[in-house]
Amino acid sequence: MIENNYYSQENHGPYEVYNIGDFQLEDGGIIPECKLAYVTFGTLNEEKNNVIVIPTWYSGTTKIMETYIGEDRALNPNKYFIIMINQIGNGLSSSPHNSPEPISIANFPHVRISDDVRAQHQLITEKFGVEEIALVVGGSMGAQQTYEWAVRFPNMVKRAAPIAGTAKNTDHDFLYTDTLIEAITSDPGWNGGVYQSAGDVSAGLKRHAKIWAVMGLSTEFYKQEKWRLFDVDSCEEFISGFLQPFFEVMDPNDLLTMAWKWQRGDVSRMTGGNLEEALGRIKAKVFVMPIDEDMFFPPRDCEAEQKLIPNSELRVINSICGHFGLFAAEGKYYTDQIDKHLNDLLETNV
Amino acid sequence: MIENNYYSQENHGPYEVYNIGDFQLEDGGIIPECKLAYVTFGTLNEEKNNVIVIPTWYSGTTKIMETYIGEDRALNPNKYFIIMINQIGNGLSSSPHNSPEPISIANFPHVRISDDVRAQHQLITEKFGVEEIALVVGGSMGAQQTYEWAVRFPNMVKRAAPIAGTAKNTDHDFLYTDTLIEAITSDPGWNGGVYQSAGDVSAGLKRHAKIWAVMGLSTEFYKQEKWRLFDVDSCEEFISGFLQPFFEVMDPNDLLTMAWKWQRGDVSRMTGGNLEEALGRIKAKVFVMPIDEDMFFPPRDCEAEQKLIPNSELRVINSICGHFGLFAAEGKYYTDQIDKHLNDLLETNV
Numbered sequence: 001m002i003e004n005n006y007y008s009q010e011n012h013g014p015y016e017v018y019n020i021g022d023f024q025l026e027d028g029g030i031i032p033e034c035k036l037a038y039v040t041f042g043t044l045n046e047e048k049n050n051v052i053v054i055p056t057w058y059s060g061t062t063k064i065m066e067t068y069i070g071e072d073r074a075l076n077p078n079k080y081f082i083i084m085i086n087q088i089g090n091g092l093s094s095s096p097h098n099s100p101e102p103i104s105i106a107n108f109p110h111v112r113i114s115d116d117v118r119a120q121h122q123l124i125t126e127k128f129g130v131e132e133i134a135l136v137v138g139g140s141m142g143a144q145q146t147y148e149w150a151v152r153f154p155n156m157v158k159r160a161a162p163i164a165g166t167a168k169n170t171d172h173d174f175l176y177t178d179t180l181i182e183a184i185t186s187d188p189g190w191n192g193g194v195y196q197s198a199g200d201v202s203a204g205l206k207r208h209a210k211i212w213a214v215m216g217l218s219t220e221f222y223k224q225e226k227w228r229l230f231d232v233d234s235c236e237e238f239i240s241g242f243l244q245p246f247f248e249v250m251d252p253n254d255l256l257t258m259a260w261k262w263q264r265g266d267v268s269r270m271t272g273g274n275l276e277e278a279l280g281r282i283k284a285k286v287f288v289m290p291i292d293e294d295m296f297f298p299p300r301d302c303e304a305e306q307k308l309i310p311n312s313e314l315r316v317i318n319s320i321c322g323h324f325g326l327f328a329a330e331g332k333y334y335t336d337q338i339d340k341h342l343n344d345l346l347e348t349n350v
Numbered sequence: 351m352i353e354n355n356y357y358s359q360e361n362h363g364p365y366e367v368y369n370i371g372d373f374q375l376e377d378g379g380i381i382p383e384c385k386l387a388y389v390t391f392g393t394l395n396e397e398k399n400n401v402i403v404i405p406t407w408y409s410g411t412t413k414i415m416e417t418y419i420g421e422d423r424a425l426n427p428n429k430y431f432i433i434m435i436n437q438i439g440n441g442l443s444s445s446p447h448n449s450p451e452p453i454s455i456a457n458f459p460h461v462r463i464s465d466d467v468r469a470q471h472q473l474i475t476e477k478f479g480v481e482e483i484a485l486v487v488g489g490s491m492g493a494q495q496t497y498e499w500a501v502r503f504p505n506m507v508k509r510a511a512p513i514a515g516t517a518k519n520t521d522h523d524f525l526y527t528d529t530l531i532e533a534i535t536s537d538p539g540w541n542g543g544v545y546q547s548a549g550d551v552s553a554g555l556k557r558h559a560k561i562w563a564v565m566g567l568s569t570e571f572y573k574q575e576k577w578r579l580f581d582v583d584s585c586e587e588f589i590s591g592f593l594q595p596f597f598e599v600m601d602p603n604d605l606l607t608m609a610w611k612w613q614r615g616d617v618s619r620m621t622g623g624n625l626e627e628a629l630g631r632i633k634a635k636v637f638v639m640p641i642d643e644d645m646f647f648p649p650r651d652c653e654a655e656q657k658l659i660p661n662s663e664l665r666v667i668n669s670i671c672g673h674f675g676l677f678a679a680e681g682k683y684y685t686d687q688i689d690k691h692l693n694d695l696l697e698t699n700v
Contacts, residue, residue: 170569170572170573171572171573171585172564172567172568172569172571172572172573173569175560175563175564175572175585175589176564178560179529179557179560179561179564182557182560183557186536186537186553186554186557187536188538203536204536207529207532207533207536210525210528210529210532211529211561213525214522214525214526214529214565215564215565217522218522219520219522219523219646219648219650219651220650221522222520222521222522222525223520223521223522223651235521235525239525295645296569298569300569300570301569301573
């Protein structure tokens with residue numbers, strides 16, 4: 001275990017922790033006393049049918065997902081019981097940096113998107129007795145989990161909204177994630193995963209941040225100096241004053257656990273590699289919501305999958321911030337689009 | 351100096367070398383006895399008005415540019431006197447790895463696109479007595495040099511065809527090139543530029559190649575398994591069997607000299623930062639030729655510049671290979687587009 005105050009309740013809470021016990025992973029290995037950090041908003045109704053599940057994206061926690069909810073929003077806690085769950089490896093749920101031996105730091109086992117969704121299923125059924133989900137919605141790796149939910153539990157999930165993510169990760173996206181991984185593991189301070197603190201891997205984390213700067217935004221974002229949305233005064237400051245500090249405090253093993261998982265997100269693992277069959281299983285009404293300027297989950301990749309989902313629509317989100325549009329730095333311009341589509345989806349009878 | 355057989359006459363020749371003498375650089379410093387490696391095809395006519403100049407791109411030499419010429423092509427050596435010139439730092443012309451002290455390897459000075467074009471101007475005027483250029487055409491950094499030619503020597507350049515490149519490098523492109531640079535310089539074998547051979551920096555060069563794999567092609571290239579165009583049988587082999595060996599033999603200091611230059615390509619340096627004024631100076635007929643799937647010189651960036659050039663047209667090239675479309679791996683599908691536009695351009699009276 002490594003002390004890292006970044007992941008504290010002060011920074012990312014308040015959140016609660018649920019122990020799902022020893023958790024068997026798909027690729028082998030066990031997380032003993034596996035813990036899921038989660039947070040809820042609103043109240044579960046008597047019918048237990050007003051549940052919205054929100055998983056988290058790469059490097060993100062449930063804290064940032066709070067941007068997506070509000071009393072005047074589609075994800076309204078006065079109406080819905082919203083359960084946000086931190087993915088395994090994100091630093092709040094069981095993760096390399098916060099796990100004891102024998103799975104501490106470099107010894108943490110490989111985790112898949114499917115493991116997350118099985119663990120989340122255990123949490124919401126055991127803890128809340130929930131058997132029906134009105135909506136699963138998530139961005140990026142949260143979209144991967146959303147697809148996994150819809151395919152794995154087709155009778156349970158009534159609606160799904162994967163934003164800026166795919167059901168089966170692409171070769172291009174795998175390569176992109178490789179460059180992120182290599183930026184970290186090429187740092188001598190990484191030392192095969194055995195370091196004293198994130199600071200030992202600072203140079204690698206900074207390079208990792210710069211690769212995000214290239215692929216995570218858009219060419220137009222920089223041309224129009226939209227980094228101003230992030231309260232910085234120059235492109236340089238966006239890198240050195242925002243993106244690099246943002247990632248530099250995170251635990252490298254935690255990031256790598258998520259990156260490995262991200263690379264292998266694939267619902268067709270449930271159907272022997274047949275993506276059409278896997279997506280054909282979905283019973284939920286699905287809105288596939290790519291971001292128009294996304295450089296690694298481009299709309300055409302998402303649209304190809306949407307066409308394989310029986311009861312689905314393509315709803316493209318416009319954001320000059322590209323993949324980072326997810327951060328909602330554009331404010332109402334972005335959230336109004338999200339809310340419009342989610343309202344339409346939630347109003348759909350299923 | 352470092353022996354590196356990759357840059358030999360056997361691999362990249364036959365080429366000739368012209369010594370332009372001690373060459374003063376824009377950013378200070380001198381390349382003593384600066385040598386330009388070049389190759390010509392065809393014959394200079396009596397009027398000396400059938401000259402086509404072709405500069406080179408990042409990591410490329412004149413050898414690859416031979417793909418663009420032929421007796422049945424727009425760039426026809428039976429009709430034109432074609433002068434292909436290797437950019438400074440590319441390993442054939444004066445470069446870190448082939449220069450003696452005091453500018454050997456890590457001590458090589460910064461070179462700008464403007465230096466290249468001034469050096470090339472000296473070569474073609476001194477050596478060939480050429481005062482008029484029918485066409486300058488180049489891809490990527492070759493496009494940067496093409497723009498520099500058209501702005502710096504407006505009365506001399508009659509036609510210009512910048513392919514997949516910009517007149518002023520963008521912030522996004524600068525960041526992208528930064529990630530390439532950092533992939534190399536983060537390798538402990540780089541050692542501040544003081545290494546024994548490219549092999550010492552092999553890990554960094556491999557990472558550099560993988561970042562190219564992400565940004566240099568297109569998402570669709572991978573989805574459609576278009577790596578088959580490069581005579582490989584899998585995505586993995588495209589990386590480890592083609593792209594990595596491709597870059598791994600190159601000299602790291604040479605690549606970094608080109609990368610620094612690439613980042614700072616900007617014709618508006620001639621007009622106090624006023625890009626509109628700089629491009630407005632161009633008297634040549636210009637075809638701006640971006641590649642539709644290019645991830646770092648996207649058509650919209652190129653179109654914005656085209657609109658500032660008085661006598662110009664936008665001619666978009668379609669290539670699923672993205673920026674690597676330049677390699678013409680798609681064969682006639684690609685070269686027919688190039689030839690169509692260049693024929694149109696060469697037939698234009700100016």
